[in-house]
Amino acid sequence: MILWPYLFLTPTVVSTILFVIYPFLANFFYSTVQWDGFGPKVFVGGGNFVALFRDERFWSALVTNFLYFIFVTALPLFFGLVVASVIARGRLAGTRFFQSAYFIPQVVAAIALGTIFRWIYAPLFGVLHQVFKIIGWEEMSRSWLGTPETATTAVGLIGTWAWLGFCIIIFVAGIQKVDQALYEAAILDGANSLAQFRYITLPDLRFEIAVVLVMTSVQCLGSFAFAIVSSTTAGAYGTRPVALYAYQLAFVEGKVGYASAVVVVLTILMFAIAAASLFLGERRAQE
Amino acid sequence: MKKYGWFSLVWVFVFVLFLGVVLAREVKVLEIWDTYTEPNRQPVVEAAIEQFLQKYPDWQVKRTARPLEDMKTAVMAALAAGVGPDVVLVNNGEHMMGPMVRAQQIVNLDPYAEKYGWTEKLFSPSLWNRAKYTLDGKQFGEGSIWAVGLDAELVGVYYNKDLLAELGLSLFGSVAELEEIMDKVKGTGHTPLAVGVLDDWQFFHLYGALQHATLAHEMGADAAQEYLDDLVIRTKAERTWKESGNVEAAKRLQEWVKKGYLVDGFSALGGDDALQVFLAGDVAFFLQGSWYSSNIAQADFEAGFVLFPPFVKGGDIPPQIGGMATPLGISAHSPHPGMAAEYLDFLAASDRTVELQLNLRVLPARVPALLENIPENTLYYDLLVAWNEVNRVNRVGHYLDWTTPTMWDTLGEAGRNLLLLRSTPEELVEKVEADYRAFVAGRSSQ
Numbered sequence: 056m057i058l059w060p061y062l063f064l065t066p067t068v069v070s071t072i073l074f075v076i077y078p079f080l081a082n083f084f085y086s087t088v089q090w091d092g093f094g095p096k097v098f099v100g101g102g103n104f105v106a107l108f109r110d111e112r113f114w115s116a117l118v119t120n121f122l123y124f125i126f127v128t129a130l131p132l133f134f135g136l137v138v139a140s141v142i143a144r145g146r147l148a149g150t151r152f153f154q155s156a157y158f159i160p161q162v163v164a165a166i167a168l169g170t171i172f173r174w175i176y177a178p179l180f181g182v183l184h185q186v187f188k189i190i191g192w193e194e195m196s197r198s199w200l201g202t203p204e205t206a207t208t209a210v211g212l213i214g215t216w217a218w219l220g221f222c223i224i225i226f227v228a229g230i231q232k233v234d235q236a237l238y239e240a241a242i243l244d245g246a247n248s249l250a251q252f253r254y255i256t257l258p259d260l261r262f263e264i265a266v267v268l269v270m271t272s273v274q275c276l277g278s279f280a281f282a283i284v285s286s287t288t289a290g291a292y293g294t295r296p297v298a299l300y301a302y303q304l305a306f307v308e309g310k311v312g313y314a315s316a317v318v319v320v321l322t323i324l325m326f327a328i329a330a331a332s333l334f335l336g337e338r339r340a341q342e
Numbered sequence: 343m344k345k346y347g348w349f350s351l352v353w354v355f356v357f358v359l360f361l362g363v364v365l366a367r368e369v370k371v372l373e374i375w376d377t378y379t380e381p382n383r384q385p386v387v388e389a390a391i392e393q394f395l396q397k398y399p400d401w402q403v404k405r406t407a408r409p410l411e412d413m414k415t416a417v418m419a420a421l422a423a424g425v426g427p428d429v430v431l432v433n434n435g436e437h438m439m440g441p442m443v444r445a446q447q448i449v450n451l452d453p454y455a456e457k458y459g460w461t462e463k464l465f466s467p468s469l470w471n472r473a474k475y476t477l478d479g480k481q482f483g484e485g486s487i488w489a490v491g492l493d494a495e496l497v498g499v500y501y502n503k504d505l506l507a508e509l510g511l512s513l514f515g516s517v518a519e520l521e522e523i524m525d526k527v528k529g530t531g532h533t534p535l536a537v538g539v540l541d542d543w544q545f546f547h548l549y550g551a552l553q554h555a556t557l558a559h560e561m562g563a564d565a566a567q568e569y570l571d572d573l574v575i576r577t578k579a580e581r582t583w584k585e586s587g588n589v590e591a592a593k594r595l596q597e598w599v600k601k602g603y604l605v606d607g608f609s610a611l612g613g614d615d616a617l618q619v620f621l622a623g624d625v626a627f628f629l630q631g632s633w634y635s636s637n638i639a640q641a642d643f644e645a646g647f648v649l650f651p652p653f654v655k656g657g658d659i660p661p662q663i664g665g666m667a668t669p670l671g672i673s674a675h676s677p678h679p680g681m682a683a684e685y686l687d688f689l690a691a692s693d694r695t696v697e698l699q700l701n702l703r704v705l706p707a708r709v710p711a712l713l714e715n716i717p718e719n720t721l722y723y724d725l726l727v728a729w730n731e732v733n734r735v736n737r738v739g740h741y742l743d744w745t746t747p748t749m750w751d752t753l754g755e756a757g758r759n760l761l762l763l764r765s766t767p768e769e770l771v772e773k774v775e776a777d778y779r780a781f782v783a784g785r786s787s788q
Contacts, residue, residue, distance in 0.1 A: 092418040093441035112751070177615060178607020201540055201610025202762065289612075291540055291758060306411050308747040309436055311418075 079322065085315035092311045103316035113317060116300040119207060119293060120276055126211025127218055127275035132267055134215075135222025136260070140252055142223065143230035144238075154227060157220035165217070165279050169286025172213045176200050176287075206292035213283050214275065222267050229263035230256055265336025272328045276321060297321050370398075372681055373427035374405040375420075377413050377668050378492065382636065382702040386492060389698055390689040401681070410668060414438060421447045424675055428682040432489035432671035434472045435575075435744050439488055442671075444479030449672040451487040454683035460490060463691050464707040465666060466733040468567060469494070471575055473669055480785075483575035491666030492690045494705040496729050497547045498662065499650055500620065500628040500635075500721075504643040505532065511626075513648065516655040517555055517594075520627075524603045527626045534603040536620040536628045538611030539761055542754030546742045548629055549757060550663050551650040552594055554739040557587035558660035559653030567661045567737050574740035579782045583775040592760055592767030599761055609762060631663075632705055632725055639703065639721045647724040649731065661739030662732045666707065709733040746781035749774070 086103055088096040107113050138157070142150050160168060175182045176199040187196045199209040237255050246254070274280070281298040288294045290303070297317060305314035372394070378387050384407075391403045406427070408416065413431045420426030421442070432439050432448055442448045451473075455461050461470060476485035499520075501513065506523075509530055514520040524534035539545040557566040569585070572578040598604060605611065605619055613630070620628035621641050628638070629650070638645045649662050670689070672682040689695060690707045699706040700715065703722045710730040716723045732738055743750040756773045759765035 091441040091444075093421065093438070093447055094445035173612070173615075176610065178610050179605070179619065198607045198610035201607065288540060289542070291542065291754065292609075303751070306414060307437070307750060309441055310747070 082315045082318055082322075085312055086319045088312045090312040091309040092305070096312070099312070103313045104320075106313065107316050107320065112300060113297070115293065116295050116297045120280065120296045122207050123211050123214060123275045123280050123296060124272060126208075127214035127280065128268065128271040130215045131218040131222045131271060132264065135219055135226050135267065136257075138219070139223045139226030139230055140256060143227045144256075154220075154224060157223045159220065160217040161221050163217075165282035166286045168213060168217055169283045172209075172283075173200065173287050176209055200288050200294075201292065203292045206288055206294050210284055210287055210294050213287070214279065217279070217283075218271050218274070221270065225263045225267055226260060229260045233259045261336050265332045268332035269329045272332070273325050276325050276328075369402065370400060370678075371402045371404055372429070372678070372685060374403065374429040374670075374685065375413060375417060375427040375431055376405070376407050376429070376670055377410045377431055379407045379409065382704050383492065383667070385702065386695050386698050387689065389694050390492075390685060390692065393688045393692060393694060394685050397684075398681070403685075421445075421673060421675065426673055426675060428673060428676035428678060429670050429685055430673045431668065433668050434489070434665075435482055436747050439473075439475055439671075440479055440482060442479075443475045443477075443488055447674050448488055449674055449676070449679050449682075450477070451490065451671065451683070451686075454680075454686070455487050455490075458683070458687040458691060460487070460687075460691060463709075464490065465494065465709060466736045466738060468571070468661075468736050468738040469664070469666060469733075471571060472665060481576065483571060489669035489671035490686055490690050491669040491707060492695065493667045493699055493707055494664060494729065495632050495667065496662060496664040496705060496725070496732060497551060497629070497631045497650075498725075498728055499648050500630060500638055501646050501648065502620070502623065502626055502641075502643050503646050505623065505626055509626075513646075514651055516651050516657065517552070517653045519655065520651060521598075521603075524598070524626070525601070528602055533605045533619075533625040534627060535598070536605050536616045536625040537608050538605075538613050538616030538619075539608055539758060540610055540615075541613040542750060542757065543741075543743070544613050544616065544630075545757035545761065546753060547631065547663055549591060549595055549753075549760075550739065550742050551629060553588055553591035553742075554663065555650055555653050555660040556591040556594070557585065558658060560585075560587045560590075563652075563658035563660055563735075563737060567739070570661055570740050573778075574742060574745045577745060577778070577782060577785070579786065583771050583778055588771050588774075589767045592770050596760060596763060596767060599763060604761075609758065632729075635721055635725055636703055645721050647721055647728060649728045659731065659735050659737060661737040662728075663739045663741060664729075664732060665738070665741065705729045745774075746777055748777055748781070752777040 085096075087098060087100055089099050089102070090096040141147065142153055147153070163171075178184055178196070178198050178201070183199065184196045187193055197205055199205050233255060238251055241251050241255060276296070277298055280296040281302070284290055284294050284296060284299055290299050295303075298321060301314045301317040301321065304310045304317060376387065378384065387405070387407070391405065395401065395403060410431075410433070414433065414437075417426065417431055417438070421430070430448065432442060439448075461467075470487065471483040473487050473489050473491075474485050475482055475488055505527075506513070509527060509532070511523050511526060514523055527534040537544055537548055539548070554566065554570065557569060560566075561569060566587075569581065572581045573583070605616065605625060608616070611619065616628065617630070617634055617637060619625055621638070623641070623643050628634075632647075635647065649659060652658060652660055670686060672679045672686070676682055696706045696708050696712070700712070705711065705725065710733060711726045713723065713726055713730075716726060742753055746752075753774055756765065756770040760767065760770045
């Protein structure tokens with residue numbers, strides 16, 4: 056009888072070993088070789104990693120990822136908390152509508168989001184350009200995706216928009232599970248809305264914040280940023296994140312070993328951020 | 343009961359025996375992995391398979407078609423494991439062909455090219471260089487043939503005939519005349535040139551066309567072709583990007599930007615966006631490849647296509663950017679390379695292929711393209727005339743990003759800065775030269 060739970064776990068364990076652990080280990084092996092994808096693999100030890108730390112293009116991509124972290128993680132987290140507080144505690148009419156409306160971007164494929172925003176940002180025929188034209192602010196119109204000063208922000212804001220809804224849903228669920236008696240007691244003690252948020256809502260949302268941090272930062276470093284950037288600017292004007300750089304190295308420049316080293320660093324970063332977020336969540340829980 | 347039991351056993355025995363005989367029959371399968379998923383290529387592939395099966399009815403064909411990068415990944419995994427198809431994707435240059443030749447994973451096609459007469463029937467010699475590597479895989483553009491493409495592509499200038507007629511302008515015969523016309527178009531409030539450099543390759547084509555023409559003017563057309571072959575394809579150490587023609591072309595391009603010849607917001611438009619801008623009818627020219635011709639043929643206005651002009655009127659035709667479709671080769675692991683070669687011949691060189699390609703409005707690999715059944719004064723007619731002309735003079739120029747594996751990044755960024763007027767033409771050439779030297783040095787140290 057005691058074997059039953061393991062039987063149910065087996066498919067997940069096997070698929071995790073096959074599709075997560077094995078590829079990661081294989082990738083780690085590839086990161087120690089020089090390989091063009093076809094010929095013999097030449098062992099170079101840590102050579103790829105040494106080269107990586109001297110690679111300007113890698114650092115530039117990492118800085119871009121940091122900027123995306125602000126847009127895809129920090130901004131949705133902040134505004135998500137604000138909007139969720141208003142929705143969950145404000146007893147507004149049409150709460151479900153707002154939740155659904157904010158969540159819609161989550162069900163749209165990242166590539167489609169990128170294409171939609173490429174049209175929104177486009178000069179001449181883009182929606183934003185037309186709006187500025189209608190309200191008489193034509194001089195405000197820019198080649199949003201076509202200049203280094205605005206391209207990263209324009210791409211990053213797509214991430215903000217896409218992940219805000221996810222944050223709101225998680226935070227609303229978190230706020231709704233907070234014991235209402237705490238708020239009532241705080242009101243009796245004369246706490247204003249800000250104090251209630253600071254001393255009741257925020258501490259009680261530690262797990263939700265950890266979840267949001269893990270999910271958004273992993274997306275920011277991984278597939279989401281990759282898809283959005285490749286469908287908007289293809290990495291032009293300083294918008295290329297590390298994941299897209301790894302793709303370029305492996306499939307355009309034929310440096311599979313070196314690209315694997317980039318992916319190893321990326322994976323370690325993801326693990327570190329996830330571990331730190333979960334650790335903070337756990338620690339706050341113990342406090 | 344016992345009697346029926348024996349009876350059943352005999353039947354089972356007979357059935358198993360029959361199954362064994364059937365399975366023992368040798369099933370001969372030709373496996374093909376290509377990237378020809380486009381609607382104007384799919385029928386050509388299907389027809390080639392049909393011809394193959396008609397000639398060899400005891401064979402089967404198993405074809406898998408996927409987008410380029412997906413297929414490249416699959417090919418890398420399969421060939422490294424010693425398995426995979428008979429006919430395999432072999433993208434040109436260091437993207438795939440070089441590493442595959444060095445790893446001895448593809449078959450030298452020289453004997454088949456000779457057997458089927460490919461080099462006489464298909465493409466011009468300058469284009470065949472793209473399918474060549476030395477036997478050791480160290481030198482691109484020389485040596486043996488390793489792959490063949492089923493059709494071709496050519497970059498040139500699409501123009502809006504209606505708009506030019508409305509403005510009373512005739513077609514250009516030189517770069518100077520092109521600029522004169524663009525100036526006049528600009529003066530009337532229309533847009534001279536649609537381009538979208540958010541896609542780096544649009545810059546490569548724009549700069550490349552001007553560069554090829556400028557070099558041809560300074561060096562002579564044939565010398566320019568030789569220089570470009572050495573620079574982009576062969577990456578010869580003795581060649582340099584620091585030729586005045588390269589700088590001059592960049593200077594001229596910046597002038598075009600300053601004079602407002604390029605469509606507003608060109609830096610934030612992609613290639614397909616620029617196409618839409620051109621199709622809107624308010625733009626005189628669109629410097630792009632033949633792959634857009636079917637879209638442009640559907641435009642509400644009458645469109646034409648011409649080669650990028652020589653620098654001065656009456657000058658030799660400069661090298662024109664073009665290429666062959668992403669080519670296919672034969673896997674070294676294939677047990678029947680001869681059959682794979684036969685399929686490639688059906689695919690690229692058969693009469694049926696040419697007939698279909700002319701119907702599908704693509705540029706056939708077999709040159710010269712026959713014009714008899716193509717209506718004159720159509721976009722496709724213009725394209726075929728241009729394609730024949732380029733092959734006649736044997737001047738197929740190059741995609742500049744092929745120069746080194748990192749050139750896409752280097753030239754892309756340098757080009758964007760050039761067009762945003764944030765760097766000088768000399769700086770562009772310096773950056774590209776540095777990339778070139780680094781690649782040459784790395785290669786010679788191997």
